[in-house]
Amino acid sequence: MAQVLVTGSADGLGLMAARLLVAGEHAVTLHARNDARAADARAALPAAAHVVVGDLSSIAGMRQVGEQANALGRFDAVIHNAGVGYREPRRLETVDGLSHVFAVNVLAPYLLTALIMPPDRLVYLSSGMHRGGDPDLSDLQWTRRRWSGAQAYSDSKLFGVVLAFAVARRWPHVLSNALEPGWVPTKMGGPGAPDDIELAPVTQAWLATSDDPAATVTGRHFYRQRPRETHPRAATPCRRGSSRRARRSPASSCRRWSRRATPSRREAWGPARSDRGRDARCSWRAMREDRDAGAAQRRAPARRSIGWGRPATLRVAQAHREPWGDCGLFGFQRGLMVASSSQLGLPA
Numbered sequence: 004m005a006q007v008l009v010t011g012s013a014d015g016l017g018l019m020a021a022r023l024l025v026a027g028e029h030a031v032t033l034h035a036r037n038d039a040r041a042a043d044a045r046a047a048l049p050a051a052a053h054v055v056v057g058d059l060s061s062i063a064g065m066r067q068v069g070e071q072a073n074a075l076g077r078f079d080a081v082i083h084n085a086g087v088g089y090r091e092p093r094r095l096e097t098v099d100g101l102s103h104v105f106a107v108n109v110l111a112p113y114l115l116t117a118l119i120m121p122p123d124r125l126v127y128l129s130s131g132m133h134r135g136g137d138p139d140l141s142d143l144q145w146t147r148r149r150w151s152g153a154q155a156y157s158d159s160k161l162f163g164v165v166l167a168f169a170v171a172r173r174w175p176h177v178l179s180n181a182l183e184p185g186w187v188p189t190k191m192g193g194p195g196a197p198d199d200i201e202l203a204p205v206t207q208a209w210l211a212t213s214d215d216p217a218a219t220v221t222g223r224h225f226y227r228q229r230p231r232e233t234h235p236r237a238a239t240p241c242r243r244g245s246s247r248r249a250r251r252s253p254a255s256s257c258r259r260w261s262r263r264a265t266p267s268r269r270e271a272w273g274p275a276r277s278d279r280g281r282d283a284r285c286s287w288r289a290m291r292e293d294r295d296a297g298a299a300q301r302r303a304p305a306r307r308s309i310g311w312g313r314p315a316t317l318r319v320a321q322a323h324r325e326p327w328g329d330c331g332l333f334g335f336q337r338g339l340m341v342a343s344s345s346q347l348g349l350p351a
Contacts (some may be wrong), residue, residue, distance in 0.1 A: 013044040059085050078122040096215045105159060112163060112166060
């Protein structure tokens with residue numbers, strides 16, 4: 004039996020996915036925006052183990068959900084289902100001065116990923132519209148452009164896919180995937196949507212709990228339990244020597260607005276045995292330092308370890324924090340680098 008948190012599960016696809024999980028004898032924690040919707044969610048699914056409450060349009064609400072989730076213990080899977088659609092007729096601004104679409108669809112899953120104890124699996128709901136997303140990061144808050152609800156939604160779902168892929172690289176021990184449920188007749192999709200709504204929640208429940216080899220992968224995008232092509236920029240590696248401008252990332256913006264960085268895999272889990280020495284090989288800086296240090300120092304890299312296998316050399320620890328390759332859309336993985344302990348403790 005898995006412990007699963009489903010955000011945005013007071014109704015719609017989130018509630019449908021929760022029902023599938025409960026039917027599979029999993030312990031499900033629902034999430035609702037406020038107490039009234041929490042009561043509705045509890046009435047709709049009495050078998051749910053818990054309900055956490057918090058408005059994901061505000062940073063305070065995101066932190067509230069993260070605190071409640073951590074108080075319940077570590078989850079086996081978290082499904083980031085909460086989202087708003089493309090029908091907003093004008094730019095709505097949150098209490099934090101952010102675009103409402105960006106806050107709920109991009110910042111909320113980023114910050115909850117950083118706040119909640121890392122589970123075994125992370126599932127991010129995207130949309131087929133992410134293929135029309137614009138990877139330009141110069142106006143993420145739509146303060147200079149003429150508002151387009153559909154484009155803002157597409158952009159946000161593109162960044163959601165990028166986040167899933169970046170977490171997959173950053174946390175190798177976590178299965179992190181994105182999916183599109185299809186265009187289905189929900190409040191967001193509208194009554195004329197052509198896809199089968201009964202199939203829409205199946206993939207997220209499958210990715211969260213199934214032992215099927217096809218589901219126990221990471222860094223993939225799915226539709227109807229099958230891998231599907233994504234936006235060509237969703238996993239484009241950045242290269243060594245890229246300009247500072249090219250390395251800007253939506254994650255760095257999320258980190259700035261939320262004042263929180265996602266913990267590194269080392270902070271969340273401690274390094275795996277198979278990772279000993281890998282960081283030094285992956286970092287050109289570490290290799291250069293090794294070369295300069297001389298053969299005697301080179302002979303004792305990360306194999307000597309302390310604690311949970313933590314490398315004994317500061318050189319390797321630095322190498323883990325400064326990778327340069329395969330960092331996704333405009334350096335998204337770089338944007339997910341761990342901050343110092345003082346940054347991790349910053350107040351909202």
